[in-house]
Amino acid sequence: MPRDPEAMQAGTLSRRAVLRGGAAVLGGLFIGIELPAGRARADEPQAAGAALSAFVHVPAQGRVSLIMPAVEMGQGVYTSQAMCMAEELDVGLDQIEAIHAPPDREHYGHPIFYVQATGGSTTTMAWTEPLRRAGATARAMLVAAAAAEWSVPTSELVTARGVITHPGSGRAQRYGDVADRAARMPTPADVPLKSPEQFRLIGTRARRIDTPDKVVGKAVYGIDVRLPGMTFAALTASPVLGGKVEHVDEAPALAMPGVRQVVVLDDIVAVVADNTWIAEQALRALDIAWSPGANAALDQAQLWADTETAATGPGVTVRKEGDATGKLAAGALVEAAYELPFLAHTSLETQNCTLHVHDGACEIWVGTQVPGYAQAGAAQVLGIPPEKVTVHNHLIGGGFGGRLEAGPIVTATRIAQKVAGPVKVIWSREQDIRQDMFRPLYHNRLKARIENDRITAWHHRVTGPSILARWLPPAFKDGIDSDAIDGAAEPPYALGDMLVEYVRHENGVPFSFWRGVGPNSTVFSVESFLDLIARKSGADPVALRRGLLQKNPRARAVLDAAAAKAGWGTPLAASAFGARRGRGVALMHAFGSLLACVAEVAVTDGGDVRVTKVVVAADIGRIINPDTVVAQVEGGVVFGIATVLHNRITFAGGRVEQTNFNDYRLLRINEMPTIEVELMASTEKSGGIGEPGTVIVQPAVANAVFAATGVQLTRMPLDASLIARSV
Amino acid sequence: MTAISVNRKTYEINATEDTPLLWVLRDELGLTGTKFGCGIAQCGVCTVHVDGMAVRSCQMPVGTVGERAITTIEGVGETSAGARVQKAWLDLEVVQCGYCQPGQIMSAAALLAANPDPDDEAIDAAMAGNLCRCGTYVRIRQGIKHAARS
Numbered sequence: 001m002p003r004d005p006e007a008m009q010a011g012t013l014s015r016r017a018v019l020r021g022g023a024a025v026l027g028g029l030f031i032g033i034e035l036p037a038g039r040a041r042a043d044e045p046q047a048a049g050a051a052l053s054a055f056v057h058v059p060a061q062g063r064v065s066l067i068m069p070a071v072e073m074g075q076g077v078y079t080s081q082a083m084c085m086a087e088e089l090d091v092g093l094d095q096i097e098a099i100h101a102p103p104d105r106e107h108y109g110h111p112i113f114y115v116q117a118t119g120g121s122t123t124t125m126a127w128t129e130p131l132r133r134a135g136a137t138a139r140a141m142l143v144a145a146a147a148a149e150w151s152v153p154t155s156e157l158v159t160a161r162g163v164i165t166h167p168g169s170g171r172a173q174r175y176g177d178v179a180d181r182a183a184r185m186p187t188p189a190d191v192p193l194k195s196p197e198q199f200r201l202i203g204t205r206a207r208r209i210d211t212p213d214k215v216v217g218k219a220v221y222g223i224d225v226r227l228p229g230m231t232f233a234a235l236t237a238s239p240v241l242g243g244k245v246e247h248v249d250e251a252p253a254l255a256m257p258g259v260r261q262v263v264v265l266d267d268i269v270a271v272v273a274d275n276t277w278i279a280e281q282a283l284r285a286l287d288i289a290w291s292p293g294a295n296a297a298l299d300q301a302q303l304w305a306d307t308e309t310a311a312t313g314p315g316v317t318v319r320k321e322g323d324a325t326g327k328l329a330a331g332a333l334v335e336a337a338y339e340l341p342f343l344a345h346t347s348l349e350t351q352n353c354t355l356h357v358h359d360g361a362c363e364i365w366v367g368t369q370v371p372g373y374a375q376a377g378a379a380q381v382l383g384i385p386p387e388k389v390t391v392h393n394h395l396i397g398g399g400f401g402g403r404l405e406a407g408p409i410v411t412a413t414r415i416a417q418k419v420a421g422p423v424k425v426i427w428s429r430e431q432d433i434r435q436d437m438f439r440p441l442y443h444n445r446l447k448a449r450i451e452n453d454r455i456t457a458w459h460h461r462v463t464g465p466s467i468l469a470r471w472l473p474p475a476f477k478d479g480i481d482s483d484a485i486d487g488a489a490e491p492p493y494a495l496g497d498m499l500v501e502y503v504r505h506e507n508g509v510p511f512s513f514w515r516g517v518g519p520n521s522t523v524f525s526v527e528s529f530l531d532l533i534a535r536k537s538g539a540d541p542v543a544l545r546r547g548l549l550q551k552n553p554r555a556r557a558v559l560d561a562a563a564a565k566a567g568w569g570t571p572l573a574a575s576a577f578g579a580r581r582g583r584g585v586a587l588m589h590a591f592g593s594l595l596a597c598v599a600e601v602a603v604t605d606g607g608d609v610r611v612t613k614v615v616v617a618a619d620i621g622r623i624i625n626p627d628t629v630v631a632q633v634e635g636g637v638v639f640g641i642a643t644v645l646h647n648r649i650t651f652a653g654g655r656v657e658q659t660n661f662n663d664y665r666l667l668r669i670n671e672m673p674t675i676e677v678e679l680m681a682s683t684e685k686s687g688g689i690g691e692p693g694t695v696i697v698q699p700a701v702a703n704a705v706f707a708a709t710g711v712q713l714t715r716m717p718l719d720a721s722l723i724a725r726s727v
Numbered sequence: 728m729t730a731i732s733v734n735r736k737t738y739e740i741n742a743t744e745d746t747p748l749l750w751v752l753r754d755e756l757g758l759t760g761t762k763f764g765c766g767i768a769q770c771g772v773c774t775v776h777v778d779g780m781a782v783r784s785c786q787m788p789v790g791t792v793g794e795r796a797i798t799t800i801e802g803v804g805e806t807s808a809g810a811r812v813q814k815a816w817l818d819l820e821v822v823q824c825g826y827c828q829p830g831q832i833m834s835a836a837a838l839l840a841a842n843p844d845p846d847d848e849a850i851d852a853a854m855a856g857n858l859c860r861c862g863t864y865v866r867i868r869q870g871i872k873h874a875a876r877s
Contacts, residue, residue, distance in 0.1 A: 074824025074861045207820070214825030215813045217760020217800035221826060224759035232754060257743075275754035276763070277746050348764045348772055348860050349826045397762070397826030398860045429765045627820055631866070635823055638862025661769035661858060669864040670851035 047099045049176070050183035054107035055085060055131065056138035058179035063097040064089070064162065069108040069116070069131075070123040071100070071369055072210050073399035074635075075690045076628035077123045079208045083624055084128050087201040088135030088194060090159040091175070093209055100393040103375040103386075115472075116372040119404050119513060121591040121688025124624055128686060129193075136191045138182075142175050145182040196622075196683070205627040210395065222367035222394040223352040227422040230354070231260055233415055234279035235270040235425060237435050240292035240654035241509065245269060247289040253282035262286070263418050270415045276426055295508060295654040303441060303507055303651060304339065304715075310505035311337070311443045311463040316479040318462075319489050322497030327449050327457035334533050335447045338525040339715040341648035343439035343514055344664060349397025350432040353412035356422035361388040362413070363422075367396035369403045377406035378413040400639070401513035405437055429660045438649050439514030440465045441507070444488070444525035449496070453537055455548065458495035460488045462522060463503040465511050479504065483513075487522030487695075492555040492589040493530075493548035509651070515639060516694040519590040527586040527699035528714070531706055541585050541703065542568050554619060558680060559587050559596045561617035565678055566598035575602035577610040580725075584703025588696050592687030593620040597637075599700035600673070603708045607720030611641050611673040611701055616693065618677065621684035629689050633677045636693020642667040644698040648717055731792045733758065734802025744790025749773045751789045752799060760800035760829050764858070771857035774830040775799050781837035781853075800829035808839040808874070815874035823861035831857050835871050844875050 047067055049059025057065040066085050072078040078098045086093055101108040105116050111126045139159060146164045147154040150171060158165050165172040196202075213219040238244065248269055250262040258274040259282045269288050273279035354365040355378070362382055368374045371391045379386040396403055412425040427435065442464040449457040464484050469476035476482075485502050514520070534544040542563045549556040563569075563585065572581040580603040587596045600613040616633050623629055646665040650657045658664040698716075706712040709723045729740040731748075733756065742751050752758040752775070761784060764772035768783040775784045776798035803809030812835045815821070822828050831854070838845055838853035845853065850871055859867070 074822075076823070207817070208822070211817060211820065211822040211825065214822050214828055215816045215832060216804055217758075217829050219825055220759070223763065224753075226757055226759070275742065275746070275750050277742070277750040277754070280766075346860060347824075347826075348762070348770060348858065349824075350763070396824060398824045400860070426763070429767075631820060631823060631863070634865045635862035638864060639860070660767055661765050662767065666858045666860060667862070667864070668855045668858065669867060670855040672864045672868070675865050 050179040052138040052141050052183055053134050055134035058175050060176045063095055064091055065099050066096050067099045067101050069101050070118040070127055071393060071396060073396035075632060076208060076625060078210045079206055080124060080624040080628060081127060081131055082209055083201045083206055084131040085135035087199060088132045089139045091162045093206055095162050098209055103371040103391050105372055118369045121690040124686045125592055125688060132193050136193050137187060140188050140191045141182040141185050142178055144185055145178040146173060202624055206625050219395055221349055221397045222365060223349050225354045225365040230422045230424055231272050232276045232279050233270045233272045233423050233425040234283045235268055236283055236431055237268055238290040241295040241298060243290040243292045245288060246291040248286055252285040256282045263415050265414055268411060272419055272423060280428060292654055298651045298654040300650040300652060306507055307441050307443045307463060307505055310503055311445055311461060313503060315461060315501040315503035318480055318485050318502050319498055319500040324457040324459050324497040324499035327497055328447050328459055332450050333447060334450060334536055336529055336532055337443060337445045337714060338528055340442040340521045341716055342441055342509060343647050344433050344436045344649050345400045345402030345514060346664060347398025347400060347402050350429055351408040351427040352425060353409050354422060354424040355412055355416035357416050360384055363390045365392045366409055367394040369399050370406060373406035374409045377410040381410055381413040382417060400515040404513050433658055433664060434656050437510040437512035440511035442521035444521055446525060446529040448533060450537055456496040459499045461501045462488050463505050465506040466504050467513060483518040487519035487590045491526050492552050492587060494551055516691045519588060519695045523588045523695050524699045528702055531703045532712055545587055555587060555589060555594050558594045558617050558619050561678055561680060562596035562598050562615055565676060566615040568598060572600060575612055578602035578604035580708040582704040582708025584700045584707055586696050586699035586703060591692055593618060593689060593692050595692045595696045597696040597700040599697060599704045601701060601704040601708055603705060603723060605725040607724035609645055609705055609718055614673050614697060615676045617680060619680040619682050620687040620689050621682050622686045626679055629679060630677045632689045633693040634675050637675055637697045638667050640694040640697035641701060644701045644717055646717055729789060731797060733797040734799060740789060742789055745788045747785050748787045748789050748792060749784040758799050758801055762826055762829060771834060772827045772830040774833040776833060776837055779840055781834045800832060803833060803836050809836040811874040811877050812836045815870040819866050819870050819873055821863050821866040821870045823863055827857060827859045831867055839874060845871060
């Protein structure tokens with residue numbers, strides 16, 4: 001957790017960090033890390049030219065450098081951030097170069113979270129205005145420099161594609177011609193921004209700036225870094241969670257050609273070799289005796305049972321309106337509990353980190369969502385000031401929350417500390433899963449009172465750990481984790497008297513953020529429960545929801561759009577996959593966005609489920625790049641289908657039972673549904689879209705399975721044996 | 728010492744013959760466009776062409792390559808199918824994080840070279856071994872059809 005005095009200013013954080021609507025999500029902070037206070041050394045590639053601000057550098061010749069405060073991990077933010085700056089700066093996306101921001105909270109700290117992190121589907125909502133302002137301010141400085149040179153009023157100058165023109169005299173010069181003088185001018189305050197009807201870039205289908213290098217193998221991810229004299233390290237942790245090294249005979253590894261060194265830490269054994277393959281083979285040749293420690297008896301059934309027990313214990317009140325408890329005691333009750341499993345991140349780029357520790361300094365090459373924590377974590381391990389640690393950030397081969405933690409970078413630093421020269425530490429897939437910090441177990445108990453086919457009282461109790469309490473204590477207020485209860489505290493519906501409670505329960509398994517965060521558990525539970533109520537009261541699931549949305553026309557419009565596009569109520573065509581067919585609906589309001597989803601499934605007699613079609617309608621406010629928004633919904637839906645159909649991490653004897661993609665299944669192209677996305681025109685404030693697709697499809701699929709089979713499963717993922725025809 | 732041909736260039740290799748081609752490409756030759764993802768041929772991010780056939784390089788000992796021609800993502804743009812797939816991937820904005828896409832493109836290019844007009848079933852059969860965690864499959868399918876028409 002941060003012990004940074006600034007970060008602990010609760011007044012700042014309570015305002016900036018604890019936003020409603022899923023925004024209270026940011027980078028995991030490694031316990032005990034102190035954040036650096038000042039500016040760090042510059043990153044590579046260097047921003048070129050005259051610095052007009054921390055975000056815009058204009059060189060005499062060539063492309064304008066735009067420095068990207070939020071990292072690119074596939075979600076398209078290098079393009080959308082560049083669009084915001086380029087829009088106001090009046091340059092084309094073909095005239096800019098995107099530069100990874102260095103660790104520097106002063107300039108690149110998240111406007112909502114304060115710390116430097118990319119996550120929580122917040123980049124657009126947090127950075128759009130600051131980056132537009134940066135572009136507009138830089139443009140104003142360039143125009144002022146040209147106006148001074150030509151002795152004309154700035155109002156007579158026009159700009160387009162990096163050229164300043166004075167139409168009256170026909171004079172023109174490029175931004176690069178005046179950049180040096182512009183950089184020496186005072187920075188103007190309150191430069192006006194364009195009105196939306198003046199936009200030339202924002203709202204258009206802009207081509208992504210990061211993808212051309214990615215299709216030809218030129219893009220450099222952290223795992224691709226190469227340095228002269230570099231060695232390669234493979235590592236293993238104890239099979240039992242938290243186990244320690246008891247004894248290891250290094251000889252079998254050291255005897256292998258190409259092996260340089262065995263590094264033994266209290267909890268990690270690593271082999272350093274001439275290439276990754278040798279390092280991995282030598283690691284396997286070692287017979288390591290582990291001391292299993294306190295978790296030797298950790299067992300999945302017990303973990304579920306402990307969570308359920310905790311869910312009956314004392315909790316804190318998140319929201320209370322009317323007398324839900326009294327009404328619920330009066331009868332006509334529907335009640336259910338929904339349980340969500342541990343999940344691994346499994347980005348295809350496994351965890352990796354390249355370091356060179358030398359002469360009281362450290363260089364790090366890595367792709368991270370939290371460059372400041374990377375720097376701070378390494379500095380703390382090495383006992384050197386943060387400014388002695390240079391972080392070269394890279395493109396990320398899948399984030400999903402898995403690179404919001406400094407943990408792997410800290411582990412790699414502890415290894416590199418003992419290695420002469422640069423070393424690339426690569427996690428095997430098996431170690432990437434075993435050493436992950438998982439999406440935690442969540443338990444949701446819901447009760448509702450139904451009177452005359454109306455919901456008149458609602459009780460939702462969320463049980464799970466607090467990620468926020470671990471790394472941002474000021475955001476954990478009054479015993480409430482605002483992420484864990486997001487989606488439960490303010491569902492879009494009118495549900496009568498309300499009681500929402502939170503029970504903080506932690507079980508010793510490492511946990512962290514995971515695509516969709518708190519709403520993955522709360523929205524799943526609310527939407528499943530509504531379908532249970534619909535089933536018990538004989539109501540149509542869409543009609544039931546519409547009835548609860550009379551005071552929320554924006555949400556109802558989204559629901560109606562999805563239902564209409566999906567042909568809700570029309571017969572389902574036969575499927576070759578399975579005879580039992582069903583359609584399910586779900587609605588959410590989180591991350592500042594409203595989404596509705598209709599999923600269609602086919603279920604075999606054996607209980608196997610195939611999702612055949614998914615329709616999503618989304619009102620996410622004003623959109624920067626619509627094609628990227630559609631791509632994020634499509635990808636999020638695929639991610640969510642794998643989750644609800646296949647994914648769980650389980651423990652037996654303290655060991656993670658899953659090892660690789662053979663037993664932690666991702667969705668494959670042959671299992672794909674058709675996916676249709678409708679974006680609603682909206683001028684509301686921009687919401688986030690990196691995570692909602694993952695959240696919304698899971699209950700829609702589960703509800704479709706309920707419709708197809710008559711069985712509502714309450715512990716995820718879907719268990720074929722419980723919906724087989726014979727059951 | 729082994730010699731292999733990669734992207735029409737011959738390389739002398741120091742690695743032992745049992746070393747998977749993947750690690751020779753990445754660690755020794757510096758051709759890092761070919762990715763590591765699972766090490767057990769479950770994800771396909773390491774896919775290269777061996778005489779035009781899509782092969783998981785994590786499972787191919789470099790000593791078994793022999794005279795056969797290796798093509799990687801860095802070289803596949805020199806082939807008609809590879810260039811069309813790469814262009815289609817940009818035209819349709821298939822790519823998100825992009826880490827799996829070298830493998831997707833290599834599998835798609837091998838498919839198109841063998842089957843100029845694949846239907847959905849053929850696409851499923853050729854591409855089911857390539858995982859994408861970002862979930863770009865909708866556009867991968869569209870991209871292959873777009874490349875086939877181009």
